[in-house]
Structures are given as structure tokens and as C-alpha cells.
């Protein structure tokens with residue numbers, strides 16, 4: 093992934109807030125604006141401020157907050173950072189996601205060190221100053237031209253008040269170098285067949301009560317908004333009519349940058365921030381991707397076996413990585429989310445029938461584990477292209493141990509402490525760790541690929557870097573047995589020797605990796621493993 097090439101101008105800050113309802117797509121609007129500015133030649137990043145007390149989302153159950161996204165530098169972050177990377181194709185870092193918990197932790201640590209020199213430590217100015225410092229870091233430390241900071245939650249929430257107050261102060265300090273975008277909902281009332289602007293007016297009022305005047309309003313709606321309606325909103329909310337932008341529902345989030353471009357959102361931002369207009373955004377490759385997305389009608393049917401399937405956001409990056417790869421292979425991804433708990437020996441053939449490829453998902457703990465093992469066995473025995481990711485890889489190893497090596501009771505010691513064959517075992521470095529937060533093997537590590545293997549053929553090079561999030565590892569004590577029986581280690585960590593990829597070369601496509609390739613698949617750079625997997629699935 094590319095890194096920021098260095099600053100050419102004084103950093104500008106765009107603050108994105110939301111009102112009326114959550115889940116309106118602040119992350120996608122932020123990413124779309126960022127994409128357009130990037131395509132004009134600016135170095136842009138996006139930051140997410142999350143108003144909850146967890147230090148990071150690493151300890152959150154996926155049912156609470158969807159997937160936990162992992163950055164190259166090993167931060168466990170909000171899934172919106174995945175969107176940012178998929179749109180911008182540049183790496184984010186620990187500094188791109190800040191929670192209330194982290195802000196308070198920093199302030200309290202400083203207080204304990206005596207850094208406040210006897211002062212009373214308060215929300216204003218100490219918490220707000222710490223928030224401001226974290227926002228400005230994107231300019232001072234990372235030297236971006238434009239920083240788009242998205243404030244989680246909705247305006248009026250008690251929890252987000254310190255964030256709102258901090259950005260209010262920043263606007264005052266930064267002047268034209270900062271601006272506000274507020275995203276709201278314009279609901280459609282079916283009974284009266286009307287679009288309603290009142291919630292937007294109230295939401296802007298709430299923002300104004302907190303001292304913030306939005307420069308741009310993005311109105312999310314299921315229907316096209318008339319000129320008249322937009323003018324009305326502009327008038328009531330003190331916003332220029334052309335700065336009232338609509339965001340209607342579209343079939344793919346990747347269309348949003350183009351929709352925003354048509355309404356000149358990037359030009360409006362550039363003008364408000366007094367930046368040079370530079371070139372028109374070069375969106376050629378993006379549009380090429382969108383064309384493929386629209387034109388690929390033939391399907392490739394992929395099963396994703398996991399235990400959080402009720403909430404697809406728990407697998408956001410995998411779903412997107414499959415979409416990217418399917419699109420570049422001129423196929424529409426028909427992704428079936430299959431509940432691992434629903435699988436048993438009797439129904440497995442019926443449940444996995446007709447799939448062109450099977451992915452077994454990452455995860456933690458015992459629930460649904462035997463279903464995952466059955467899915468791997470089915471893929472292996474029927475030679476269906478198979479990709480195992482993290483826990484999916486570990487269960488592939490357990491399945492092979494039990495059914496090919498006949499290691500009775502083989503397991504990961506995560507699931508069974510007393511297994512006679514701990515083919516997946518706790519990493520040495522994890523043995524004395526008691527704290528759960530931020531203590532896994534996290535972030536990007538090098539992996540050395542063995543020449544002549546499928547992994548080497550796919551990546552086309554010897555050293556790759558991939559992101560990790562796990563405590564358990566392949567137990568190399570058993571490697572000789574596995575390799576003799578046909579499952580080989582094709583990628584290992586060059587420093588520690590940890591096994592990172594296992595594959596079965598006699599099958600058409602069977603690759604299982606300890607790392608998470610899904611985190612680094614982007615719209616313009618689909619991940620090679622997913623590309624190759626989808627190719628194999630199409631080929632059958």
C-alpha cells in the first residue's frame with residue numbers, strides 16, 4: 093500500500109458530523125470526498141473519532157460493532173477504516189481511529205504523572221485539548237494535505253459532546269483551514285408521498301446550539317430531492333444552496349464518489365478551504381471498476397462459513413474482498429453466508445451444494461466450530477476451491493489432523509485445553525498474557541513463500557507482508573506428519589519460523605492462511621489470494 097508522500101501545503105481539516113439517525117453512511121461520504129480530493133493530487137486521509145469508552149474496538153463482540161479492522165501498524169480499529177483503505181488505497185494507522193476511552197486514558201495517565209502541575213483536570217479544556225491534539229497529529233505527524241475527521245454517533249448525543257466541542261474550538265483556531273459537513277436523513281412518508289426536511293432542520297439546529305455552523309449538508313434520501321426542497325433546506329440552515337448535496341441510495345457504495353463528483357462536493361470543499369483547484373479528479377480506473385461491476389452479470393457462488401452471519405458487517409472486509417476479486421474476474425459475487433452452527437454431518441452436502449468456492453471465516457471460541465471443520469472437510473473431499481482465513485486456517489489444520497492423519501481428538505488448544513494433539517497451540521509469546529485488549533499478535537508481518545508452491549505462484553514473489561490478529565498458531569511439532577500426508581507449509585515468518593500458510597498441492601485450490609488477506613484488498617488493488625481463489629472457483 094502506498095504511503096503519504098509528504099506535505100506540500102498547510103493541512104486542511106474537514107469535520108464530518110451526522111444527525112437524525114445513525115448508519116447514514118458518514119464513512120462512505122468521507123471516503124468519497126477523500127477519493128475525489130486524492131484524485132486531484134492531494135494527500136488525503138480520514139480519521140474516525142468514536143465516542144465510546146473502550147480503548148479500541150478489539151474487545152467488542154462483532155455483534156456489537158461489526159468487524160474489527162486491523163491496520164498495518166497493529167491497531168484494532170473501527171470497520172470504517174476498512175472503507176477508508178479500500179477507497180484511498182493508502183495505509184491507515186493507530187492515529188486514524190481515536191475513541192473516548194483512549195482520550196481519557198491519555199489524560200488520566202498524564203494526570204497520574206503530575207503533568208497538569210496541580211491543576212483541576214476537566215473535560216474542558218483537558219479532554220477537549222487531548223482530542224484536538226489527536227486530530228492535529230494527522231497534519232503535524234503525518235503531514236497530510238487534507239484530513240477528513242468523521243465524528244461517530246449523532247449530534248445531540250451526550251457521549252459525543254466533547255468531540256463536538258473540540259472541533260468547534262478547532263474551527264475557531266483554524267479559520268478557513270477547517271470546514272464542517274453535516275449528514276442527515278430526509279425521510280419519505282409513504283402515506284402522504286412526501287419527503288420531509290424537518291428532521292434536517294432540527295438536526296442542524298442542534299448542531300448550531302453546540303456552536304457549529306455546517307458549511308455543507310449531505311442529505312441522505314431514498315428519492316431524488318428537488319431543487320426546491322434543497323433551496324428550502326439551504327434557506328433554513330444558513331447553507332449555500334449549491335452546498336446542499338443529496339446522497340440517494342445506490343446499489344454499490346463505490347458509486348458514491350461519482351455521485352458526489354457530479355454535485356461538485358470536492359469543488360465546494362476546495363473552495364471553502366481555499367485550496368488550489370488543481371486538476372479535475374482522475375477517476376479513470378475507478379470508473380473502469382464500476383463499469384465492470386455493472387456489466388458482470390454471470391455469477392460466482394461463494395459460501396462464507398462463519399458464526400456471525402446474522403450481521404454481515406462482522407465480515408465486511410471479506411465480503412468486499414470477494415466483491416473486488418469477482419468484479420475483476422467479470423463476475424457478480426453471489427456470496428452465501430452460511431451459519432457454521434447450522435451445519436452437521438447430515439445436512440452438510442445439502443447446505444454446501446452448488447458452491448463454486450468455500451471460505452471458512454476467522455473467529456474466536458468454541459461456538460460453531462464443528463460446523464467449520466465439517467465445511468473444510470467437505471471442501472477438501474469434494475475438491476472445491478477453499479480459502480481458510482485465520483480461525484478458518486486453524487480449523488483446516490484440525491480437520492486434516494483428525495481425518496487424514498487420524499489424530500483422534502486433535503484440536504486447537506483454544507477449544508480444548510486437554511487435546512492429545514494440540515495441532516494449533518497458544519503462541520509462546522502469549523503464554524503469560526492476561527489482559528485481553530490489544531495483546532494479540534497484531535498488524536503486518538513478513539511471510540516468506542516457498543518456491544514452487546501455489547502461494548508463491550499467486551503472489552509472484554518471495555516476501556509478502558500480511559496483517560494478523562490471533563493468539564494461537566500452527567504447532568510446528570507436527571509439520572513433518574502433515575507434509576508427508578500432503579498438506580504443506582508454503583509460507584512462514586522469516587524471523588520466527590511461525591507457519592503462516594498451509595496448502596494441499598494435489599487439490600485444485602486449497603489455501604489456508606493464518607493472516608487476514610481481506611484487510612488489504614482495495615478497489616484499485618484487489619488481493620492476489622482472493623483473485624486467484626475466485627479464478628479457481630469460476631474454473632470449477
Ligand code: GLN
Nearest residue numbers: 454455482483562563564
Ligand atoms: N481464535 C483464533 C486465535 O486467536 C483465531 C483468531 C482469528 O480468526 N482472527 O488464534
